[in-house]
Amino acid sequence: MSVPVFPSVFPTFEQVFQGFAGQIKMLREMAPPPTLPVDERVARATDTLIEETNADEAVWLESCIHCGQCTNACHFFVATGEAKYAPMRKMDLYRRVYQREISPLRWWHRLVTRPVELNDFEEAQELVYDACSECGRCTMVCPMGIDIASLVHHMRSAMVAAELVPPELNALRMEQMHRGTVFGSSPEALREMADKVRDQEGIEIPIDKAQADVMVLSSAVDLVANGNGLLATAKVMNHLGIDWTICSDAFESANFGLLSGDMALWKQQVEPIVAAAQRIQAKTLIIAECGHAYPALRWNPMLQGGELPFEMMYISEFLGRQAREGRLRLKPLQGKVTYHDPCKTGRRGGAFEEPRAVLKAMDADFVELPANREYNWCCGGGAGIFLLERATRLRDESFKIKMQEVEQTGAEGVVVSCASCRLNFESGRFKNHWNKRVDSLVELVADHLIEHQPTRGEGAVA
Amino acid sequence: MSLLDFARGPVIHASLIILVAGLLFRLVGVLILTRGADLSRPRDAFGNFKGYRTVFSRAWPADEFRTTTRYQTVLAYLFHLGTFGVVFLIVPHIEFIASLTGLSWPGVPNFVGVALGTIALVSLIALIFRRLSRPEVYNSNIGDYVTWVIVALPLLTGLMAFAHVGLRYETMLALHIMSAALLFAYFPFSKLMHAFWFVFSRAQSGITYAHKGVRI
Numbered sequence: 199m200s201v202p203v204f205p206s207v208f209p210t211f212e213q214v215f216q217g218f219a220g221q222i223k224m225l226r227e228m229a230p231p232p233t234l235p236v237d238e239r240v241a242r243a244t245d246t247l248i249e250e251t252n253a254d255e256a257v258w259l260e261s262c263i264h265c266g267q268c269t270n271a272c273h274f275f276v277a278t279g280e281a282k283y284a285p286m287r288k289m290d291l292y293r294r295v296y297q298r299e300i301s302p303l304r305w306w307h308r309l310v311t312r313p314v315e316l317n318d319f320e321e322a323q324e325l326v327y328d329a330c331s332e333c334g335r336c337t338m339v340c341p342m343g344i345d346i347a348s349l350v351h352h353m354r355s356a357m358v359a360a361e362l363v364p365p366e367l368n369a370l371r372m373e374q375m376h377r378g379t380v381f382g383s384s385p386e387a388l389r390e391m392a393d394k395v396r397d398q399e400g401i402e403i404p405i406d407k408a409q410a411d412v413m414v415l416s417s418a419v420d421l422v423a424n425g426n427g428l429l430a431t432a433k434v435m436n437h438l439g440i441d442w443t444i445c446s447d448a449f450e451s452a453n454f455g456l457l458s459g460d461m462a463l464w465k466q467q468v469e470p471i472v473a474a475a476q477r478i479q480a481k482t483l484i485i486a487e488c489g490h491a492y493p494a495l496r497w498n499p500m501l502q503g504g505e506l507p508f509e510m511m512y513i514s515e516f517l518g519r520q521a522r523e524g525r526l527r528l529k530p531l532q533g534k535v536t537y538h539d540p541c542k543t544g545r546r547g548g549a550f551e552e553p554r555a556v557l558k559a560m561d562a563d564f565v566e567l568p569a570n571r572e573y574n575w576c577c578g579g580g581a582g583i584f585l586l587e588r589a590t591r592l593r594d595e596s597f598k599i600k601m602q603e604v605e606q607t608g609a610e611g612v613v614v615s616c617a618s619c620r621l622n623f624e625s626g627r628f629k630n631h632w633n634k635r636v637d638s639l640v641e642l643v644a645d646h647l648i649e650h651q652p653t654r655g656e657g658a659v660a
Numbered sequence: 661m662s663l664l665d666f667a668r669g670p671v672i673h674a675s676l677i678i679l680v681a682g683l684l685f686r687l688v689g690v691l692i693l694t695r696g697a698d699l700s701r702p703r704d705a706f707g708n709f710k711g712y713r714t715v716f717s718r719a720w721p722a723d724e725f726r727t728t729t730r731y732q733t734v735l736a737y738l739f740h741l742g743t744f745g746v747v748f749l750i751v752p753h754i755e756f757i758a759s760l761t762g763l764s765w766p767g768v769p770n771f772v773g774v775a776l777g778t779i780a781l782v783s784l785i786a787l788i789f790r791r792l793s794r795p796e797v798y799n800s801n802i803g804d805y806v807t808w809v810i811v812a813l814p815l816l817t818g819l820m821a822f823a824h825v826g827l828r829y830e831t832m833l834a835l836h837i838m839s840a841a842l843l844f845a846y847f848p849f850s851k852l853m854h855a856f857w858f859v860f861s862r863a864q865s866g867i868t869y870a871h872k873g874v875r876i
Contacts, residue, residue, distance in 0.1 A: 302689025548873030
């Protein structure tokens, strides 16, 4: 594979990853301690689950027969063999609350089960944060088709109410709640990065245009780190001659409301993005390579996507469509590569073919992973798990499944299109002295653009 | 009233009333809950409808999971088919159903009935061995074991009555009918309800994923 041409002023992703690891340690100390009385925390958590339980959740909770099939589909169980990581266990506490509070047989369950206490939630914390990336692979094998990942997400909401969000996620949640951004990022940091990119690379990043066809989101991981994702996105957008902008009041893809389960914060983050896109009359909103931002925006059931005047898509979808329509002409990619479907854009998002179309446009020697598309194994770092220090062993062990999968393909490198996956791959590569390259899809595209002056009529509209 | 008459009369009738009332109570109690709307724009306009195929497609595991699910799937199929066969196809059961509903159909020869019952019982035993030998996979609770016993009893007593093994035939038959009554009465309050939930559960997930253009 080709080597990135980015100059050394921008640190490599490996350096970013190492800096990031240091920052995560600090987060643990910044997390606020619980403030409410114990009974209140339990009551709020229980109420949250009651409120979020519709017929779908009730049927799923009723349906499990303990057949055990889900266990071997879960990377955390397969990697450790420990009973507690069986996917079905991750919904046990939710089921108990359901049985005692909502189920038609609640009078019976109240007789035979003990009341839910704070330590039940404390015990479940590891299962629903550290040991579930909400990747949904267990649903692919469950004979009942139970969507365990969505039940785990409700559990995360209950954990927010119980003040049991793990410290790293909680610190970032608080930062985003009070400052709107994370990792110390800000509109100023965005402008500084744009200036830096213009001065050093000669690439223009249009910030706060009053009107644009395409609104692009960025990510704090990128902004406060190496900026390569933003630089690459800008190169591609400008190359395609697209009328685009980044809004300084709504540029952040990352949503720690969704990751922690705090749906009030989710809303607080999403609303300015939707408002900004409408204000600038965007036709398309492009979500940066930040996996969970896709379900936070494109697929969130509470966001009336059908009625918005713009279309939302992930950057890999955008690039794939451009490639299919022949607008994105790319130089050949050297070396054999495989592609890792991030859970949130793949199995739980459906953006399977577009990133493959981009690789095809690069004439890549492309090989599928043994388990791909809806059967892809999670890398182990999704849904905020990459940030949790306590989850290090789970993450590292489950990453070995991914390594074996990649080894089987004989590929020299893996292409990913999600910052969390990429950080986790980088961590795994570093710890295991793994000799594979890990590349971001958008950065690869930026590296392989065939430079030319856009001719009349060639300027693409997304 | 003999034990057999007692079993054939009040016991089985009471159990059937509990079965029907319990089924309605539990199904309606869950299905009347509100359904949350998914307001996001579907990947393609009629895509959600494709989700219903999961109800059928999930009847067999995907190739991806072939090795890990083979034992459980094959035995579960043998158990379910054997049980359905023996419940609905042997002559005494058809006569009982006819006495309740007036509906009847031809039965299978006795040796087929015995074979079906044996297949069901043997596969059920094989499944419990698996459950006991791999606790980390099955995450079993007391309900799993109680259900196993309540399902196994009618199979066991039925085969024993047919083969004239154990107690006097009339007593064995009465025990068989009472064990079936226990199963009927227990059914709506147990995980046996999956016989109904599977349709809803699979359809819900099928639609949730089809909405995003993903086939599960």
